Amino acid sequence: MKFLLLLVVVVAAVWMWRSGRLADAASKQKPSSPPPPQDMVSCAQCGVHFPQADAVAGRNGLYCCVEHRQCAES
Numbered sequence: 001m002k003f004l005l006l007l008v009v010v011v012a013a014v015w016m017w018r019s020g021r022l023a024d025a026a027s028k029q030k031p032s033s034p035p036p037p038q039d040m041v042s043c044a045q046c047g048v049h050f051p052q053a054d055a056v057a058g059r060n061g062l063y064c065c066v067e068h069r070q071c072a073e074s
């Protein structure tokens, strides 16, 4: 009878360990959503395309860097 109780405990422990591993594997296999697309703009001075978040605003449009804004507006 003692042996049967030990067997039940071992089977329960293995079952819990396996179900935990399966849950881990399922969460790892979920595809991560790609980052949202960013609006791209082109520099008014050199024409290079870059994300609008990195743009430097000038009087005549958007620039890729402060130097190009200064070149265009001087």
Ligand SMILES: [Zn+2]
Pocket: 043, 044, 045, 046, 047, 048, 063, 064, 065, 068
């Ligand atoms: Zn530029």
